[in-house]
Amino acid sequence: MARIITITSGEDGVGKTSVSLNLSLSLASKGFKVCLFDADYGLSNVNILTGIYPKKNLDSIISGQFSLNDIIIKNYHGIDIIPGSFGVKKLPDLTRTQTKNLVNAFLTLEDYDYFILDTSCNMSSQVLSFCMASHEIILVVNCGSTSVINAYSMLKKLSKLQYDLPVKVVINKAGSGRIAKKAYDQLKEIVNKFLPVKIAPLGIVASDKNVQAAVISQTPFFMLFPDTIASKCIRSITLKLLNKADQIPAIPLELFWDTCMSFLKKYHKPKKKQASQKTDVKKKKEQDLDIKKTLSHIESRLSILTKEVSGIKDSLKTYVAAPSTKGKDKASKPLNPVPEPVLEPVLEPVPAPVPEPVPAPMPIPEETSLDFESWLKNKEIHLDFESWLKKKYK
16 A cells, blocks of 8 residues: 555646655655556656656556566666656546556555555546545645636636545745745635645745756756755655645555546546547648748748839849940940959050950840749749840840
8 A cells, every 4th residue: 555645737837746755755765665657647757757758658568568677767876767658648538458467567666655546737527526525635736826716627627526635736936935935825715715625834945046957957956966955845744744644545556546447437527529520620621821931921921022023124124225325435446245344454555456346235224034924934044134035145
């Protein structure tokens, strides 16, 4: 039998997984055998905090490919970790045979003193089933008003399901003891006023820059910075849990899973086909909207390109007409379509150039064909307009 503790929250980003992992390590440092069950079927933050990305999870057990001993991560700094991942999401849809196999798989585990569940940050039937089957719930809350409101929503849901044991509250990322007390008092006030469920303070985890450094290094801060303020807070919470150990009875894992699966079968609401169809229609509308936005963007770019080509047309007309105006003043000088620039000044008199045959006159500007639409159809892209003109009127 083990003391089973479910750690949950009313919203994402409050540090629930960090509390679960480091509390498990703290209990192990006291000599207890601890198993951490990663029951978050969304983004598994246990993987991120530890740097361990297992290829096998609870889904591998449900499918019958592996046993629980095959997927469990043994002795990570003194604790065992069970990766749940998407297998947790499938729990409500298991057949009787699959449910029995899953429960039997957990019964093969060695005896643990503590079984810690790190749930998803929502109020799904899976999360609620873990809470209802546990004799202890730790609710992780931040100091902000939004976090307090979301924590109240979770407590309200548990109250409707007639959860009658006190819920322990941990204020995480607390800037100071005064701020943490204010957040807890706000939560307690609205809970006492509107809900029958009871809450009790378990402790705080102070805001600590070393916590973020530990996340980056993918090592729990309790192991990387054992003397930092956050680690000291975790130790304080651990001692408080141990002082009340006699008040909370240990329960067999078989009883826990029976209660959990019974709750799931009773309260889980499968998605209706109609809802699925509405989702498909919504997705199609979103796709159509994306296509319209893309086409609008293309039209806008084409409009800009058309204006640029129009400007190039005007520049070319001026460029083609330029030699005829210069010829009025210098009739003896041959007409060159592209006069070569003088790179260096001529210091000595240069003899008169030998007259060369005058090239055929350039076509008048009106005959210059720069039809942008035809150009697109022929898929001809001319980046060098000077070379293009020479080639066209060669």
